[in-house]
Amino acid sequence: MTNQRIKILEYLRSTRIHPGAERVYEAVKKDMPAISLATVYRNLNVLAEEGEILKFEVNGEAHYDGFSHLHSHFVCNGCGKIIDIELEEIPKYALKKVRDNDLEVHSVKIIFDGLCRECRRNKNE
Numbered sequence: 001m002t003n004q005r006i007k008i009l010e011y012l013r014s015t016r017i018h019p020g021a022e023r024v025y026e027a028v029k030k031d032m033p034a035i036s037l038a039t040v041y042r043n044l045n046v047l048a049e050e051g052e053i054l055k056f057e058v059n060g061e062a063h064y065d066g067f068s069h070l071h072s073h074f075v076c077n078g079c080g081k082i083i084d085i086e087l088e089e090i091p092k093y094a095l096k097k098v099r100d101n102d103l104e105v106h107s108v109k110i111i112f113d114g115l116c117r118e119c120r121r122n123k124n125e
Ligand SMILES: [Zn+2]
Pocket: 076, 077, 078, 079, 080, 081, 115, 116, 117, 118, 119, 120
């Protein structure tokens, strides 16, 4: 792994905000001023292909997750926050059903959407 790739992976594993590529770029640029956005994109794709990180689309934008264990996500329609839902049973069950059909699964993406606690509170005030 190149230093750039390690830096990107380190950043993704230090946060649970599921950033987009530009946010990753802003963060790693602080330590690696010479890195380009294109390099960040390329490394993110490689990391996702290798299964080191998760990549999923929310509202047409790719987001990245340094934690690739089986978990789900909740997207807030109010503030756009992406929250980890540590829920193994549903994806595990779904995986088994899909594999029973003789299909090879590369990833599972379960995304809920709605309002987070803060946005719900703001709405009710
Ligand atoms: Zn919210």
